[in-house]
Amino acid sequence: EVQLVESGGGLVKPGGSLRLSCAASGFSFRRHNMHWVRQAPGKGLEWVASISSGGSYINYADSLKGRFTVARDNVKNSMSLEMNSLRVEDTAVYYCAREEGVRSTSLDSWGQGTLVTVSS
């Protein structure tokens, strides 16, 4: 069974940093591109970043470039999201998701999400 488990969320002050992790199991992690998607309270889904299966190709939402860094470890079957200079508007549930990759670019498996709250 495919499982994605996010961790690392919590309360942080504006300007602070936080590192999220996504632990993957039940599938060949190294074969899939992975994504981070976030959802502010009561709002819609917002794509954050993606990283290719080998880690060579990384994309970020324009509004986040320079503050967020995504990485992956194909030995440990994990992905991370380093978030710096956090703002109140970064408050959201952060989901990691797997890109299906064979038949489509759809996100076919999602974690349960981890809540990041940026507040003084």
Added chain:
Amino acid sequence: QPVLTQPPSVSGAPRQTVTISCTGTSSNIGAGFDVHWYQQLPGTAPKLLIFANTNRPSGVPDRFSGSKSGTSASLAITGLQAEDEADYYCQSYDNSLSASVFGGGTKVTVL
């Protein structure tokens, strides 16, 4: 503002059909990029509902169908059921942004 435009809400009675539109531009849907649809039940993570415009993953009822034409895509739910009350999101890729993009989401209410 989301790159893909969806109506904020749609509603229908049980057994009726509702349709959710997803309007993009020549940089995303109109450029030929696939559209995917997700269902998000209250308090849960999104779930893939339709991939590559028209395809249903295993386990998704055939009451859900997708289509795409030009710069728009649509999700239809036929034979609406109470359990279909949820938020629905479309997603595609935008080559001017070099980014994946979501619609703003549509809340489906079963009357």
